Each structure stands twice: as C-alpha cells, then as structure tokens.
Amino acid sequence: MSTENKNKMPMRQRLAYSFGAFGNDSFYGLLCGYLIMFITSHLFDTGNQSLDNKMISIVTLIIMCLRFVELLIDPFIGNAIDRTKTRWGHFRPWVVIGGTVSAVILLLLFTNMGGLYKKSAIGYLVLFGVLYITMDIFYSFKDVGFWSMLPSLTTDSREREKTATFARVGSTIGGGMVGIIVMPAVIYFSATKTSTGDNRGWFVFALIICSLAMLSAWGVGIFTRETNSEIRKNKKDTVGIVGIFKALSGNDQLMWVACAYLFYCVGINIINSLEVYYFTYIMGAPKAFSIFSTINVFLGIIGTSLFPFFSKHLSRKTLFTSLLVFMLCGIALFTVAGDNLALVLIAASMFGFPQPMVFLIVLMVITDSVEYGQLKLGHRDESLALSVRPLLDKFGGAVANGVVGQVAILAGMTTGATASSITATGRMNFKLMMFAVPAVLLVISICVFAKKVILSEEKHAEIVAELEKAWGKHIKDDDQPAKDVDIPTPIAGTLMKMSDVKDDVFSTGAAGDGFAIKPSDGRVLAPFDATVKQIFTTRHAVGLISDDGIALLIHVGIGTVKLKGTGFVSYVEEGQRVKKGQELIEFWDPTIKKAGLDDTVVVAVTNTKKLGPISLTAKPGINVQAGDDVLQVQLQENDEELVPTTD
Numbered sequence: 122m123s124t125e126n127k128n129k130m131p132m133r134q135r136l137a138y139s140f141g142a143f144g145n146d147s148f149y150g151l152l153c154g155y156l157i158m159f160i161t162s163h164l165f166d167t168g169n170q171s172l173d174n175k176m177i178s179i180v181t182l183i184i185m186c187l188r189f190v191e192l193l194i195d196p197f198i199g200n201a202i203d204r205t206k207t208r209w210g211h212f213r214p215w216v217v218i219g220g221t222v223s224a225v226i227l228l229l230l231f232t233n234m235g236g237l238y239k240k241s242a243i244g245y246l247v248l249f250g251v252l253y254i255t256m257d258i259f260y261s262f263k264d265v266g267f268w269s270m271l272p273s274l275t276t277d278s279r280e281r282e283k284t285a286t287f288a289r290v291g292s293t294i295g296g297g298m299v300g301i302i303v304m305p306a307v308i309y310f311s312a313t314k315t316s317t318g319d320n321r322g323w324f325v326f327a328l329i330i331c332s333l334a335m336l337s338a339w340g341v342g343i344f345t346r347e348t349n350s351e352i353r354k355n356k357k358d359t360v361g362i363v364g365i366f367k368a369l370s371g372n373d374q375l376m377w378v379a380c381a382y383l384f385y386c387v388g389i390n391i392i393n394s395l396e397v398y399y400f401t402y403i404m405g406a407p408k409a410f411s412i413f414s415t416i417n418v419f420l421g422i423i424g425t426s427l428f429p430f431f432s433k434h435l436s437r438k439t440l441f442t443s444l445l446v447f448m449l450c451g452i453a454l455f456t457v458a459g460d461n462l463a464l465v466l467i468a469a470s471m472f473g474f475p476q477p478m479v480f481l482i483v484l485m486v487i488t489d490s491v492e493y494g495q496l497k498l499g500h501r502d503e504s505l506a507l508s509v510r511p512l513l514d515k516f517g518g519a520v521a522n523g524v525v526g527q528v529a530i531l532a533g534m535t536t537g538a539t540a541s542s543i544t545a546t547g548r549m550n551f552k553l554m555m556f557a558v559p560a561v562l563l564v565i566s567i568c569v570f571a572k573k574v575i576l577s578e579e580k581h582a583e584i585v586a587e588l589e590k591a592w593g594k595h596i597k598d599d600d601q602p603a604k605d606v607d608i609p610t611p612i613a614g615t616l617m618k619m620s621d622v623k624d625d626v627f628s629t630g631a632a633g634d635g636f637a638i639k640p641s642d643g644r645v646l647a648p649f650d651a652t653v654k655q656i657f658t659t660r661h662a663v664g665l666i667s668d669d670g671i672a673l674l675i676h677v678g679i680g681t682v683k684l685k686g687t688g689f690v691s692y693v694e695e696g697q698r699v700k701k702g703q704e705l706i707e708f709w710d711p712t713i714k715k716a717g718l719d720d721t722v723v724v725a726v727t728n729t730k731k732l733g734p735i736s737l738t739a740k741p742g743i744n745v746q747a748g749d750d751v752l753q754v755q756l757q758e759n760d761e762e763l764v765p766t767t768d
Contacts, residue, residue, distance in 0.1 A: 133344060134344060134345045134346060135284060135287050136287075136344075137340050137341055137343075137344035137345050138270070138284065138287065138288055138291075138341060138345055139287045139288050139290060139291035140291055140337050140340050140341070141216070141267055141288070141291070141337050141338065141340060141341035141345075142267075142287075142288035142289065142290075142291035142292040142295065143291035143292065143294055143295035143333075143337055144220070144295060144333050144334040144335075144336065144337025144338060144340075145263070145264060145267055145292065145295065145334070145337065145338075146291075146292040146293075146295040146296035146299075147295040147296065147298060147299050147330050147333055147334055147337075148220075148223070148224065148227070148260070148330065148331070148334035149264075149296065149514075149518075150295070150296045150299035150300065150330075151227065151299055151327060151330045151331070151334075152227060152260070152518075153390070153394065153518040153521065153522065154299070154300075154393065154394055154397065155299070155303055155323075155326075155327075155397075156184075156227070156230060156231070157181060157184070157394065157522050157525050157526060157529075158317075158397060158398070159231060159323045159327075160177060160180055160181065160526070161177050161181070161525070161526060161529040161530075161534065161535050161536075162317050162534075162535065162536055162538075163317070163318070163319065163320055163323060163536065164176075164177075164180075164233060164238075164320075165177055165238065165536060166536050166537075167239060170535075170536075170537075173535065173536055174530050174535060176238060176242065177526060177529070177530060177535060178526060178527065178530055179246060180246070180249060180526070181522060181523060181525070181526025181527065182523060182526070183246065183249065183250050183253070184253060184519070184522045184523070184526075185519050185520070185522050185523030185526075187250060187253055187254045187257065188257060188515055188516075188518065188519030188522065189516075189519055190254070191254060191257045191258060191261060191515065192512055192515060192516055192519070194258060194261070198258070198261050198262055198265050201262075202215055202262070202265060202266050202269060209342070210346075210347040211266075211269075211347065212266040212267070212269055212270045212347060213266075213270075213341065213342045213345065213347070214266075214342070215262045215263060215265075215266035216263050216266045216267050216270075216338050216341050216342055217338050217339055217341075217342035218259070218262065218263075219259045219260060219261070219262035219263025219264070219266065219338070220263040220334060220335055220337070220338025220339070221335050221338065221339075222255075222256070222259040223256050223257075223259040223260035223263060223334075224331040224332070224334045224335040224338075225331070225335075226252050226253075226255060226256035226259070227256050227260075227327065227331055228324075228327050228328060228331045229252060230249070230252060230253065230256070231323055231324050231326075231327035232320075232324060233320065234248060234249075257515075261511065261515070263338060264511045265511055267338075267341065268484070268510060268511060270341075270345065270347065271284065271285060271288075271484075271488055283429070285481055285484055285485065285488075286425055286426075286428055286429060286481065289425045289428075289477050289480060289481055290422055290425050290426070292477070292480075293418060293421030293422055293425055293477050294418055294421075294422065295333075297414050297415070297417050297418030297421060298414075298418065299330060299414075300397070300410065300411070300413070300414030300417065301411050301414040301415050301418065302326070302329075302411070303326060303397070303410070303411070303414075304317075304318075304397075304401075304407045304408055304410055304411055305408065305411055306322070306325070306326045306329065307322040307323055307326050308322060309322070310322040310325035310326065311323075317401065317407065371494070371497065371498050372490055372493060372494035372497065372498065372506065374486070374490045374493050374494075374574065374575065374576040375487060375490040375493070375494060375506055375509060377569065377570075377573035377574050378483060378486045378487060378490065378570070378574050378576070379487075379509045379510075379513060380569050380573070381441075381483075381566045381567075381569040381570035381573070381574065382483045382510070382513050382566070383513050383516065383517075383566075384562045384563070384565045384566040384569065385445070385479065385483075385517075385562070385563060385566040386513050386514055386516060386517030386518075387516070387517045387520050387521070387559075387562050388517075388558070388559035388560070388561075388562035388563045388566070389448075389472075389476060389517070389559065389563075390514075390517035390518050390520065390521035391517075391520070391521050391524055391525075391554065391555065391558065391559050392452070392472060392555055392556070392559050393473075393521070394518075394521040394522070394524075394525045395525060395528065395551070395554070395555045396410070396413070396469060397410050398525070398528075398529065398532075398534055398551070399465075399551075399555065400413070400465075401534075401540070402532070402534045402538065402539075402540050402543050402551075403460065403540065403543070403548060403551065403552075404460045404462070404465065404540065405460070405539070405540030405541070406460075406462065409462060409465075409466075412466065413465075413466055413469050413470070416466060416470055417469070417470060417473045417474075420470055420473065420474040421473065421474070421476070421477045423474075424474050424475060424476075424477050424478050425477045425478065425481070427478070428477070428478045428481050431478065432481075432482075432485075432578075436577060437482050437485070437486060437574070437576075437577055437578070438570065438571055438574065438577075440478070440482060441479065441482050441483075441567075441570050441571075441574075442567050442570070442571055444475035444478055444479050444482075445475070445479070445563050445566060445567050446567070447471060447474075447475050448471065448472050448475050448476075448563060449560060449563055449564070450471060451468050451469070451470070451471025451472035451473075451474075452468075452472060452556055452559065452560050452563075453560075454467065454468035454471065455468035455469065455472065455556060456552065456556045483510065484510060486574060486576050487506060487509060487510050488506075489576055489578075489581040489584075490506055490576060491506045492581060492584045492585055492588060493576055493580075493581070493584055494506060495588060496584050496587055496588055524554060528550070528551060528554050528555075531547065531550050531551075532547035532548070532550055532551040533547050534547075534551075579683070582682050582683055582685070583682070585657075585659075585682060586680070586682040587626070604669075604755070604756050605753055605754070605755050605756075606667075606669055606671065606753070606754045606755075606756060607738065607750040607752070607753055607754075608648055608649065608671070608673070608724075608726075608750070608751070608752040608753070608754060609648045609649070609701075609747070609748045609749055609750050609751065610636070610638055610648065610724065610745050610746075610747060610748070610749055610751045611645050611646050611647065611648045611675055611705070611722075611724060611747060612638050612640050612642060612644065612645050612646065612722050612747050613638075613640065613641050613642040613744075613745065613746045613747050614638040614639045614640040614641045614642065614722070614744070614745065615638065615639040615641070615742065615743070615744055615745075616636060616637075616638060616737075616739055616740070616741050616742065616743055616744075616745050616751055617636065617637040617638065617639060617721065617741055617742075618636065618637070618737070618741045619634065619635050619636055619637060619723070619725070621637065621741070622637045622679070622721055622723055623679060623719055623721070624679045624680075624719075624723075627676075627679075627723050627725065632674065632723075632725045632727060633672075633674065633725035633726045633727035633728070634725065634726055634735040635673075635723070635724045635725040635726050635735070635752065636724055636737060636741075636751055636752055637721050637722060637723045637724065638721070638722045638724070638745070639720075639721055639722075640677075640710065640720055640721075640722050641744070642747070643707055643708045643709060643710050644704055644706075644707055644747070645663070645675055645677065645704070645705045645706040645707070645708070645722070646701075646702050646703065646704055646705060646747045646748070647665065647699040647700065647701055647702060647703045647704075647705055648665075648673070648701065648724075648748075649665075649667050649668075649671075649701050650667065650668055650698075650699070650700055650701055651665040651666055651667045651668070651673070651698075651699055652665070652666050652696065652697070652698055652699075653665060653693045653694065653695055653696065653697045653698075653699060653705075654666050654672070654695065654696075655695060656691055656693065656694060656695050659681070659682050659684065659685050659686045659689065660686045660689035660690065660691045660706065661676065661677045661678060661681040661682065661684070661686070661689050661706075661708070662674065662675060662676040662677060663675050663691070663693070663705050663706060664727075665699070669756055670728070670756070671726060671728070671754060671756075672726065672727045672728040673724065673725070673726055673727070674723070674724070674725045674727050675705070675706070675722065675723075675724055676722070676723040676724075676725070677689070677706060677708050677713075677720070677722050678708075678713050678718055678719060678720050678721065678722070679718060679719035679721055679723075680718050680719065681713060681718055683716070683718070684712065684713070684716060684718070687712060688708055688709040688712030688713065689706060689707070689708045689709075690706070690707045690708070691705070691706055692704050692705060692706065692707070693705050701748075702747075702748060724752075726752075726754060734755050735752065735753070735754050735755070736752070736753055737751060737752055737753075738750060738751060738752060738753050739751040
C-alpha cells in the first residue's frame with residue numbers, strides 16, 4: 122500500500138475541521154465583538170445615565186480583568202490537554218465538551234438574568250463574573266484543543282499549510298458572517314425596530330451563533346481523527362509550573378513570534394472591535410457594517426486562497442512585513458475617510474484583507490516551533506506551544522474589551538445614543554484610540570518579526586531531518602537471548618563504511634552504527650521480517666523494528682528532506698508487518714542528483730546500547746545486491762533502556 126498520501130487529511134475530515142474553525146470564529150466574534158456592544162448599548166437601562174455608565178464601566182473592566190486572569194490558566198490548559206489520554210484522542214473530547222459548555226453560558230450572558238442588576242447590583246456582578254470566567258475557561262479548552270490538533274493531523278509542513286488554509290477559510294466565513302448578519306438579525310428579531318435593536322433581538326442573534334458553534338464542535342469530535350507517530354511521542358512529561366514555563370521560555374522562536382503577534386493582536390483587536398461603533402455612531406449607518414462585513418468575507422477567502430502562492434514565492438518574513446505595511450496604509454486612509462462610505466469601505470477592506478494571511482504565517486511559525494522546541498529541549502510540547510496563539514488572541518481581545526467599554530462611555534456611545542448625539546470631542550477621542558494606538562503597535566510588531574523570527578520553511582525542514590536521524594533511540598524492547606544476527610543490505614550498490622558518509626551525524630555514529638550504500642537501484646527492500654514503526658513525512662526514510670528488537674533506520678540520500686517527497690514513493694504504512702525482501706520505498710535517483718544532493722543510502726542501527734559489537738562482514742567498496750549480508754549485530758541480555766534520551 123502506498124503511503125504517499127498518508128499525511129494528507131481525507132476531504133471529509135478537512136471539511137469537518139474547516140467547519141470547526143467556522144464555528145470557533147463565529148463564537149469568538151460574538152464573544153469579543155458583540156457581547157460588549159450588547160452590554161454598552163442595551164443591557165443597562167435603568168433610566169439613570171450615571172448609574173448605567175457606572176455598571177457598563179464595571180462590567181467591561183470585570184471582563185478585561187477576568188480575561189487577563191484566564192490568560193494565566195491557558196498554559197495549564199494546554200498542559201492538561203497534552204496529558205489527556207482517551208480512546209478519542211488528546212483533543213477531540215475537549216473540543217466537544219468545551220464547545221458545548223461555553224456556548225450555553227455565553228447565551229446566558231446575552232440576558233439581563235431576570236433583571237437581577239436592578240434588584241442587586243453586587244449580586245449581578247458576582248454572578249456575571251462567575252459565569253464569564255467559567256465560559257472563558259471552557260472556551261479555552263475548546264480553542265486550544267481545536268488548534269492543537271493541527272500537528273497531530275500531519276508533521277508535514279506543506280500539508281499543515283493546506284489544512285490550516287482550509288481552516289482559515291472556515292474561520293474567515295464564520296467570523297465574517299457574524300458581522301454580516303449582526304445588525305440585520307438583531308433589528309429583525311427585535312420588538313422595537315431601533316437602529317441598534319433591543320434585548321430580544323440580541324438574544325435571538327446570540328442563540329443562532331451559539332447553536333452553530335456547538336454544532337461545529339460536535340462535527341470536529343465526530344468526523345476528525347488524530348494520527349499518532351513515533352516523532353510525536355514526548356521523551357518526558359512537562360509537569361508543574363516550572364516545567365510549563367521552562368518549556369515555553371526555552372523555545373526562543375516560539376517566544377519571539379509570540380511577542381510580534383502580541384503587539385499585532387492588541388492593535389487589530391482594538392480596530393476590529395471599534396469598527397461597528399464607527400459605522401453606527403460616526404457614520405450613522407449601522408446596516409452599512411453588513412456591507413463591509415460581506416466584502417471582508419470575500420476578500421478574506423481570496424486572501425486565504427492566495428496564501429499558498431505567496432508563501433511559495435516569498436519568505437515568511439517578507440510576507441509578514443508586506444501585509445502589515447498594507448494594513449498601515451488602510452489605517453491611514455481610514456483616518457481621513459470621514460463618513461464617505463466608499464472610502465471607509467476601501468480603507469476597512471485594506472485593513473481586513475491581510476488578516477487571514479497574517480494569522481496563517483504566525484500559525485505556521487508556531488506550529489513549526491513544536492519541532493524546533495523538540496530538537497532544542499529534548500521533548501515535544503504540542504498543546505503548550507499551540508496554546509500561545511489563542512492566549513495572545515485572548516490578550517488582544519481582553520485589552521480591546523476594556524478599551525471599547527471605556528471609549529464607548531467617553532465618546533457617549535451608550536444606551537440611547539445616536540450618531541447625532543456624539544460630540545466633536547467624543548469623535549476625536551474615539552478616532553485617536555481607534556487609529557493612532559493600533560498603528561504604533563503594528564510598527565512594533567513588524568520590527569520584532571523582522572529582526573528575531575528565523576524559523577523559515579527551510580529551517581524547519583532541517584530540524585525535521587535532525588529529528589529523523591535521532592529516530593529509534595528511545596525505543597524499548599523485551600530482553601532477547603544473546604546471539605549474533607546478520608543484517609543484509611536493503612538495496613543494491615557499492616558498500617561504504619559509515620564513517621565515509623558526508624554527513625557528520627551519520628559519519629560520527631551519532632545516529633547509530635551501521636553502513637551505507639552508493640545505490641545502483643532505486644528500490645529499497647526490507648532486510649528482515651519487521652514492523653514498520655515510522656514513515657517519515659517526506660518518504661525518504663523508514664524506521665523498522667525487527668523481531669529481535671533491532672531498530673533500523675534506512676535513510677535515502679543526504680539532505681533529501683529538502684525535496685519534500687518529490688521523487689519518492691512509499692509502499693508501506695506505520696504499524697504494518699513486512700517480510701524480508703518486501704519493497705518499502707522506491708525513489709527516482711535522477712531527481713536527487715538534479716537537486717545537487719548526495720544519493721547515498723544510510724542504514725543505521727539506532728538502539729546500539731541494547732547490542733553488543735556491531736561489525737561489517739563484507740569489505741567496503743565491493744558491489745552488493747539487496748539481501749546480501751553485510752553487517753553483524755550481537756544481541757546481549759540486559760534490561761537497560763536501549764539508549765538514553767537526549768533530554
């Protein structure tokens with residue numbers, strides 16, 4: 122069976138994951154954008170403007186503070202997910218449970234809870250705080266679990282990119298749809314048809330979005346699958362506060378991309394959260410926000426679809442900088458657009474169009490930092506690394522929630538306000554916070570990413586290659602009686618000593634003892650009866666475990682990871698039993714040579730500590746055929762771990 126497509130998600134799963142992203146961003150848009158507008162414009166209506174403003178200020182500050190508190194919990198959520206072991210996997214249970222609970226509670230927050238605030242302001246604030254932090258924690262389990270699934274679906278950088286692109290299309294449509302239907306839906310379902318609707322309209326709108334979010338979470342839980350592989354197995358657990366922050370801080374690329382994304386997130390969340398206020402209270406055209414949101418959805422899909430093309434021709438650093446400069450141009454136009462609808466739509470679109478692509482760049486760097494951290498720290502922390510991105514999104518959302526609530530009060534954009542009631546001072550303060558502050562933050566983000574983030578696709582490929590060379594060192598096996606085992610060559614060609622291989626990791630024996638073959642054929646055969654333990658993502662290497670417990674890495678070419686599978690076909694899959702002489706890999710040698718790479722096939726016994734002397738039984742330089750015995754390994758009785766890990 123060919124495993125050329127083994128690391129690709131089936132279309133059914135890819136669509137389910139995309140629908141999950143749709144529901145996730147719909148929910149996030151409702152939570153971060155429109156809950157605050159409901160609170161500032163409709164929730165508090167005692168008739169006492171001073172009291173209403175005080176309640177708005179307190180509630181929005183509670184939201185901001187609770188979200189900051191929840192940020193400290195996110196890494197522990199990631200660690201808890203990493204350590205979850207169920208028959209349904211690490212992530213899917215949390216996606217379903219978190220998606221269900223958070224949707225129910227958020228819907229409750231779109232009510233006045235029976236008018237409790239009029240009876241007991243303190244009681245309302247306490248209940249609101251408890252419900253909000255509970256909802257946010259369960260949403261974090263869902264969000265971290267959902268995006269942390271990406272490395273478990275494939276370890277191939279390009280395949281991750283394709284899957285993430287599908288997901289981002291779903292995110293774009295989901296987040297954009299909320300903006301499209303918010304004002305028409307709220308007004309339509311309201312008993313009182315004002316420009317911003319009423320409580321009933323907001324509740325029905327929230328019911329629609331929360332239902333979609335819950336349904337999409339269940340879709341992910343039912344229709345997606347996690348793929349296990351040897352490279353995903355942690356060499357040690359990350360436990361406790363020290364372990365968690367050591368894992369994060371020790372990964373410098375994760376930290377630098379997080380720093381750049383932090384400034385970016387705060388900036389875009391402020392503008393995105395205030396856009397609906399701009400259309401409603403500055404322009405006096407709330408329904409025009411639906412026009413902008415519709416345009417933004419289509420532009421987002423176009424931008425997401427173009428991302429693979431741009432990422433293929435531009436480095437991540439160049440693309441990130443170019444996109445943020447384009448956004449800054451949009452902000453500049455926005456500042457002078459006034460109430461000119463055409464200019465406002467152009468400016469807002471220029472600001473919104475690059476956002477899905479920026480998200481994908483950051484997601485790819487963070488995802489690739491999983492392997493970077495694994496190589497550097499000696500253990501793999503998928504959910505811990507992937508929890509950083511939603512953590513920063515939430516930080517930006519938390520800041521934006523606090524800012525929006527206070528700006529709404531300062532600008533007079535609270536219950537009963539209209540565009541005509543906003544003063545010139547209020548407009549100036551509003552625009553200063555909406556445009557100037559975010560622009561400065563985006564400039565800082567550009568500088569950090571350009572100077573500090575070095576994790577390119579090429580660098581990631583090198584890291585994966587290093588991890589592949591270390592394969593098999595952690596494998597344990599039952600004791601075997603002492604005996605000599607002959608190992609045949611898996612391919613025809615000229616026999617070489619391992620020390621003559623033009624790669625330091627192999628030639629020094631760091632990857633294990635063995636031999637190499639200068640190939641005269643492109644067919645790699647199983648040298649003995651074995652179990653396939655690892656098929657590497659670029660199909661240029663395979664890891665076998667013999668019935669005697671010998672871990673054997675067969676690696677075709679030096680630096681061939683750069684070909685990303687081009688010219689290679691794999692005929693087996695992980696966990697498959699193979700017989701001696703069965704074809705494992707076929708490769709097209711001219712492809713390797715055309716790329717200027719060495720086609721030497723390396724055969725390394727990686728679990729050498731379990732074994733006694735390893736020696737060549739054939740003379741280097743002779744021509745051999747596949748199946749000829751060339752190496753002898755002595756098994757010895759001991760109960761030690763085969764080789765210490767690199768922790």
